[in-house]
Amino acid sequence: MLVILAIMVPAMVLWIQRETVFASKQSHNTVAFHLAEAGVEKAYLYVSLSTITWSRIQAGQAQTDYSFDKSYNDITGGTYAISITSGPGTEQVTIVTVGRDKYNKETRALRVVYSNAIFGGNAIYAGRGVQIGGQVDVEWGAVMSPYTIDAGGRTFPQFWSASQITTKDTNANPPNCDSPGCLQWHSYQANLPTPPTIDFDFYRTSAAATMGCFTATGTGSAVNSCYFSGNVTNWSGNTRGTIFIEGDLTVKSPGMYHIGTIIVMGNVNLPNGQWGNSGSPGTSLRMPTDAWKQYGNNWTHYRDVFDQTAPAAFPGLTATSYTSPSLCVPSPCLSQKVAVNGFLYVGGNFNNGGGGGGNSDIYGILYAVGSATQTASSQVTFYYNAEATNGLVTTNVSLTRVSWRDEVRGWPSGL
Amino acid sequence: MRKLKSRLGYTVTELMMVVAIIGILATVVPTMLIQMQNFFLMTSARYEIQRDARTTLDTVNRYMRQAVATTVVMDTPTGQGPYSRIRFRHVDGRYMEFRQQGSKLIQVIDTAQSVVSNNLIYIAFTYPHTDDTSIISVSITMGKNIQLGRRKVLELTIQKIRVMN
Numbered sequence: 001m002l003v004i005l006a007i008m009v010p011a012m013v014l015w016i017q018r019e020t021v022f023a024s025k026q027s028h029n030t031v032a033f034h035l036a037e038a039g040v041e042k043a044y045l046y047v048s049l050s051t052i053t054w055s056r057i058q059a060g061q062a063q064t065d066y067s068f069d070k071s072y073n074d075i076t077g078g079t080y081a082i083s084i085t086s087g088p089g090t091e092q093v094t095i096v097t098v099g100r101d102k103y104n105k106e107t108r109a110l111r112v113v114y115s116n117a118i119f120g121g122n123a124i125y126a127g128r129g130v131q132i133g134g135q136v137d138v139e140w141g142a143v144m145s146p147y148t149i150d151a152g153g154r155t156f157p158q159f160w161s162a163s164q165i166t167t168k169d170t171n172a173n174p175p176n177c178d179s180p181g182c183l184q185w186h187s188y189q190a191n192l193p194t195p196p197t198i199d200f201d202f203y204r205t206s207a208a209a210t211m212g213c214f215t216a217t218g219t220g221s222a223v224n225s226c227y228f229s230g231n232v233t234n235w236s237g238n239t240r241g242t243i244f245i246e247g248d249l250t251v252k253s254p255g256m257y258h259i260g261t262i263i264v265m266g267n268v269n270l271p272n273g274q275w276g277n278s279g280s281p282g283t284s285l286r287m288p289t290d291a292w293k294q295y296g297n298n299w300t301h302y303r304d305v306f307d308q309t310a311p312a313a314f315p316g317l318t319a320t321s322y323t324s325p326s327l328c329v330p331s332p333c334l335s336q337k338v339a340v341n342g343f344l345y346v347g348g349n350f351n352n353g354g355g356g357g358g359n360s361d362i363y364g365i366l367y368a369v370g371s372a373t374q375t376a377s378s379q380v381t382f383y384y385n386a387e388a389t390n391g392l393v394t395t396n397v398s399l400t401r402v403s404w405r406d407e408v409r410g411w412p413s414g415l
Numbered sequence: 416m417r418k419l420k421s422r423l424g425y426t427v428t429e430l431m432m433v434v435a436i437i438g439i440l441a442t443v444v445p446t447m448l449i450q451m452q453n454f455f456l457m458t459s460a461r462y463e464i465q466r467d468a469r470t471t472l473d474t475v476n477r478y479m480r481q482a483v484a485t486t487v488v489m490d491t492p493t494g495q496g497p498y499s500r501i502r503f504r505h506v507d508g509r510y511m512e513f514r515q516q517g518s519k520l521i522q523v524i525d526t527a528q529s530v531v532s533n534n535l536i537y538i539a540f541t542y543p544h545t546d547d548t549s550i551i552s553v554s555i556t557m558g559k560n561i562q563l564g565r566r567k568v569l570e571l572t573i574q575k576i577r578v579m580n
Contacts, residue, residue: 004448004451008451008452011455012455012458012459015458016462019462019465022469023466023469026469026470026473172545174488174548175485175488176548177486182483182486182504188548189485190548190549191484316508318507318508401579403580404480404579404580405506405507405580406477
């Protein structure tokens with residue numbers, strides 16, 4: 001009996017000790033993870049503090065206390081350290097945090113990328129739904145809406161919706177993206193990025209301050225910014241700078257060509273497809289380096305139209321071995337008839353549902369608070385311009401999480 | 416008169432007491448040993464499945480957090496429990512899967528399979544909020560049979576996991 005007890009009791013003690021070590025290790029690991037998460041939260045708050053902070057980070061300035069130069073111990077259980085750097089893409093920041101439990105036994109690290117790319121690579125964002133039909137195509141950038149998107153059976157670009165994507169997915173049950181690989185459309189997305197809050201007062205003031213525009217009806221040619229307090233019903237001509245229209249905008253023949261920013265607080269109507277000005281000069285379009293990612297379901301189109309030297313098969317969304325050429329050749333990238341070269345904000349609905357009227361291109365970004373209907377029977381092509389929102393003045397930093405991942409990393413040296 | 420000499424030996428009473436003690440021990444000790452063994456087995460089994468539950472959830476949690484939410488598919492493998500399989504794409508592009516296969520929890524990364532646990536009784540993946548597919552609930556029951564006494568220990572764990580990508 002004593003012999004048996006002498007064997008069993010130490011065995012049990014050893015067993016319990018081993019289990020305690022396991023449990024303790026796991027507990028420390030969990031604490032370290034939560035500290036790393038707390039670090040991400042702190043970094044997020046710091047980054048979104050102001051547009052000035054964002055600009056400084058984008059300029060590559062090291063941020064005091066956020067460059068693995070400080071050990072935070074404001075949370076019980078351990079310490080954590082934070083690094084904030086710009087990149088990897090434009091208008092992005094990378095936050096790396098390391099959490100360590102108070103016994104210095106376990107560390108956990110997180111790498112999170114946030115984007116403030118205003119519209120996050122979207123050529124078209126419409127708050128009340130998007131319809132793409134007729135002869136309209138969208139190139140190089142995605143289409144996004146919290147409401148229904150009617151993609152019209154298109155195989156490019158990417159479509160992102162918090163609701164259904166007609167012809168692709170009308171059922172909220174997963175999977176809510178195309179198979180395999182979720183290359184093109186994403187329906188019922190609960191976490192679409194919040195659109196930016198544009199500083200309208202700034203644009204009102206700047207548009208009004210540099211008057212040089214045409215008459216209230218919008219006829220003529222202007223070389224400077226314009227401010228209109230009401231509707232503009234017969235717009236045509238070539239303009240540049242900032243155009244601010246408090247009411248609706250209706251374009252008439254022979255169409256418009258604008259370089260810069262147009263802010264229309266009301267609706268934009270393009271009756272009978274009147275848009276691009278036939279007198280507009282040819283515009284060289286610069287293709288974003290990741291434009292190719294929009295063509296996962298129609299790689300042939302991308303290769304045929306934009307880069308015949310591209311890999312034979314779609315490289316995969318996470319591939320880094322390929323980038324789109326910066327200058328888009330051959331035709332149709334050199335358009336002879338461009339309506340907008342820049343950023344177009346529409347406070348109401350955007351309606352390009354007319355008939356013919358000639359082909360035209362848009363090189364920029366369309367942000368409509370209402371719906372965006374694009375069903376013109378004329379050939380209209382939206383080319384996403386990643387630089388269209390450069391310098392866009394907003395009243396907030398609207399961060400979107402691009403990626404979140406665990407990382408194997410030790411505690412920063414020197415801390 | 417011949418004096419009685421004391422002789423070495425035991426009295427009847429002593430013998431009866433010894434027999435009684437041995438009898439008691441013979442009755443009690445096996446029962447105690449069985450109970451001790453049961454206790455040891457129960458305790459070790461309980462620790463084992465608790466550890467199993469912890470490590471399983473830790474593994475599932477760690478990978479699922481790094482999943483791309485739009486790629487998550489939950490379904491029922493043939494002959495297994497309802498919604499006992501989850502498949503998704505990791506943020507780094509790898510294909511991943513967790514599924515029940517009898518009493519095993521299988522993890523698949525691309526084409527490589529490994530066993531996360533051998534004590535799985537039940538696992539189910541569900542959306543606790545149908546309007547938010549970035550949150551997934553994982554319910555796990557671990558169990559282990561004890562040889563003696565034919566008893567079973569159980570560990571039920573439920574955790575909600577937020578998919579971060």
